[in-house]
Amino acid sequence: MSVQQETHGFQTEVSQLLKLMTHSLYSNKEIFLRELVSNAADAADKLRYRALSDADLYQGDGELRVRLSVDTDAGTLTISDNGIGMTRDEVIEHLGTIAKSGTADFFSQLSGDAAKDSQLIGQFGVGFYSAFIVADKVTVRSRAAGFDADAGVQWESAGEGDFTVANIEKPQRGTDIILHLREEEKEFLDEWRLKSIIGKYSDHISIPVEMWQEGEPEREEGGETIPATEGQWQPVNKATALWTRNKSDISDEEYQEFYKHVAHDFEDPLAWAHNRVEGKQEYTSLLYIPGRAPFDLWNRERQQGLKLYVQRVFIMDDAEQFMPQYLRFVKGLLDSNDLPLNVSREILQDNKVTQSLRTALTKRVLTMLERMAANDADKYQKFWGEFGNVLKEGPAEDYANKEKIAKLLRFASTHSDSSAETVSLEEYLSRAIEGQEKIYYIVADSYQAAKNSPHLELLRKKGIEVLLMSERIDEWLMSHLTEFDGKQFVSVTQGDLQLPESDEEKAEAEKQAEEHQALLSRFKASLGDKVKEVKISQRLTDSPSCIVTSEQDMSSQMVKMMKAMGQEVPEVKPVFELNLEHPLVAKLEQEQDEARFGKWAELLLSQAMLAERGSLEDPSQFVAQMNSLWLELSK
Numbered sequence: 001m002s003v004q005q006e007t008h009g010f011q012t013e014v015s016q017l018l019k020l021m022t023h024s025l026y027s028n029k030e031i032f033l034r035e036l037v038s039n040a041a042d043a044a045d046k047l048r049y050r051a052l053s054d055a056d057l058y059q060g061d062g063e064l065r066v067r068l069s070v071d072t073d074a075g076t077l078t079i080s081d082n083g084i085g086m087t088r089d090e091v092i093e094h095l096g097t098i099a100k101s102g103t104a105d106f107f108s109q110l111s112g113d114a115a116k117d118s119q120l121i122g123q124f125g126v127g128f129y130s131a132f133i134v135a136d137k138v139t140v141r142s143r144a145a146g147f148d149a150d151a152g153v154q155w156e157s158a159g160e161g162d163f164t165v166a167n168i169e170k171p172q173r174g175t176d177i178i179l180h181l182r183e184e185e186k187e188f189l190d191e192w193r194l195k196s197i198i199g200k201y202s203d204h205i206s207i208p209v210e211m212w213q214e215g216e217p218e219r220e221e222g223g224e225t226i227p228a229t230e231g232q233w234q235p236v237n238k239a240t241a242l243w244t245r246n247k248s249d250i251s252d253e254e255y256q257e258f259y260k261h262v263a264h265d266f267e268d269p270l271a272w273a274h275n276r277v278e279g280k281q282e283y284t285s286l287l288y289i290p291g292r293a294p295f296d297l298w299n300r301e302r303q304q305g306l307k308l309y310v311q312r313v314f315i316m317d318d319a320e321q322f323m324p325q326y327l328r329f330v331k332g333l334l335d336s337n338d339l340p341l342n343v344s345r346e347i348l349q350d351n352k353v354t355q356s357l358r359t360a361l362t363k364r365v366l367t368m369l370e371r372m373a374a375n376d377a378d379k380y381q382k383f384w385g386e387f388g389n390v391l392k393e394g395p396a397e398d399y400a401n402k403e404k405i406a407k408l409l410r411f412a413s414t415h416s417d418s419s420a421e422t423v424s425l426e427e428y429l430s431r432a433i434e435g436q437e438k439i440y441y442i443v444a445d446s447y448q449a450a451k452n453s454p455h456l457e458l459l460r461k462k463g464i465e466v467l468l469m470s471e472r473i474d475e476w477l478m479s480h481l482t483e484f485d486g487k488q489f490v491s492v493t494q495g496d497l498q499l500p501e502s503d504e505e506k507a508e509a510e511k512q513a514e515e516h517q518a519l520l521s522r523f524k525a526s527l528g529d530k531v532k533e534v535k536i537s538q539r540l541t542d543s544p545s546c547i548v549t550s551e552q553d554m555s556s557q558m559v560k561m562m563k564a565m566g567q568e569v570p571e572v573k574p575v576f577e578l579n580l581e582h583p584l585v586a587k588l589e590q591e592q593d594e595a596r597f598g599k600w601a602e603l604l605l606s607q608a609m610l611a612e613r614g615s616l617e618d619p620s621q622f623v624a625q626m627n628s629l630w631l632e633l634s635k
């Protein structure tokens with residue numbers, strides 16, 4: 001008997017997800033069981049946690065477990081737990097909406113191409129809704145811990161546009177998920193098939209997953225009477241929390257499956273580190289590097305962090321205090337013996353134990369990445385492709401580990417002709433030329449702009465490698481990364497390059513500066529306060545001129561970034577550099593007409609500004625000047 005039946009529509013994204021799932025996950029249908037058992041285990045964890053402060057919640061039933069049962073006549077498979085359960089409001093909220101921020105954006109990216117979308121959906125996680133991969137109707141009966149039998153609720157849906165909810169009597173606490181299997185999915189009624197799926201995906205779940213074992217009548221065997229046995233629920237998984245077992249007893253597959261449970265991911269992780277620490281601090285950690293960035297990695301409201309256990313008892317999901325922001329992609333768990341069982345987010349916030357755990361775990365992740373980089377370059381490259389831009393936040397956030405993080409960075413460079421970020425700083429230094437004391441880099445709007453920048457000309461000629469950066473985060477990174485292995489970073493668009501040069505070269509440069517002092521002064525007089533200074537360039541071979549910013553000023557790239565964020569930026573006057581070898585500059589030196597000289601000088605400056613900044617304050621003036629000179633020349 002049910003009362004107060006209501007019909008609700010699914011949130012649009014849920015309807016989209018349901019449609020997509022049935023089309024794109026057909027090749028790996030059995031994962032629905034992993035997802036539902038994983039939810040049941042989470043529900044047990046949550047109840048155990050709540051019961052720490054209110055033992056009455058167990059209502060005399062503290063043996064938490066999941067049970068699978070089949071009804072071959074009805075064609076149903078039921079996954080039943082005695083965990084925390086759900087109230088009517090919770091059922092409506094949790095099984096009708098997706099509570100992740102950024103979900104709508106995510107769905108707007110889907111292409112309609114099943115193969116592509118199934119890749120994306122793995123990033124998203126399907127959880128409960130995976131029930132509809134194999135069922136054409138799903139009934140959920142739940143009763144929240146702490147309520148009486150008449151507070152049960154029933155949810156039912158055919159997975160199309162809507163679901164119904166009604167109040168019911170439910171004698172036991174917890175949740176039953178009843179799958180009305182599609183005609184072609186009846187294989188999931190088979191006991192052996194179910195056992196093998198549980199063995200494959202759910203061995204590591206810390207509560208028992210049980211199936212009913214029929215009793216046997218009394219029988220005679222070899223003249224002996226074997227007494228009748230009664231039917232009973234039998235566990236079919238190992239039911240010990242994976243991280244409490246010995247490393248040597250755990251297979252890679254088990255680690256991988258456990259990852260999918262804690263991370264709600266579909267794909268295998270790239271690497272993991274499982275450590276038990278005893279002594280002053282006692283804890284076990286199991287940390288994973290995912291194989292792919294989640295869809296909401298850059299979403300500020302995204303939940304992140306480790307699952308926290310205290311003495312084997314689940315305390316909370318997404319404990320973000322144990323990892324710095326720049327390692328926010330790390331998944332896994334921490335089981336501490338030093339934190340109190342009643343620990344809350346507030347207590348964690350400024351707690352000494354938290355601090356030292358965070359330091360230790362950060363180090364573990366960095367070591368894991370170092371190992372990956374050293375032992376499996378391909379894998380590391382995959383990691384870098386997914387999470388490199390997050391790791392670049394590291395030097396700004398974590399001063400103590402700056403050098404370690406710097407070693408893990410990868411860049412594009414003039415050494416290869418590819419935009420792929422593969423060059424490490426150690427590799428860069430191993431190719432430094434004789435006398436090169438600096439690490440040269442350029443930050444530009446795109447790889448092409450960086451690669452073709454006139455500022456690189458002389459360095460190219462001298463065979464000095466330059467790191468080419470063009471990600472949004474790079475300017476920020478470089479404002480915090482000032483040296484590596486005792487060598488300073490130098491932006492090729494800023495200040496003095498301090499290139500290695502011989503005594504003759506030095507003497508030659510000084511001589512040139514003296515000889516052409518008049519030209520420099522003429523330029524300065526003509527351009528006035530449009531420029532800070534006019535200099536002979538050390539960087540150019542092919543271009544006539546370029547602008548650079550002096551070391552104390554904000555770089556052009558930083559100015560652009562601040563402006564894009566709507567910030568006021570003080571005007572930065574460029575240093576104007578001339579290439580004396582260039583015929584245009586040589587010609588100008590001969591120019592007698594001061595007015596004409598002025599026009600040429602302006603034009604050169606505008607060109608250099610355009611090449612460096614990508615835009616001009618007054619583009620139409622530039623065009624007019626150009627046209628007028630052109631006309632004059634063509635006379």
Ligand SMILES: Nc1ncnc2c1ncn2[C@@H]1O[C@H](COP(=O)(O)OP(=O)(O)OP(=O)(O)O)[C@@H](O)[C@H]1O
Nearest residue numbers: 039040043085086094095125126127128129175264
């Ligand atoms: N067996 C259950 N007992 C109690 N609550 C449950 C159960 N199954 C699901 N829920 C509730 O429904 C919510 C949604 O479940 P769902 O599996 O869709 O997402 P999730 O587990 O939060 O994350 P993911 O989608 O990544 O698996 C859960 O967070 C939980 O609150």
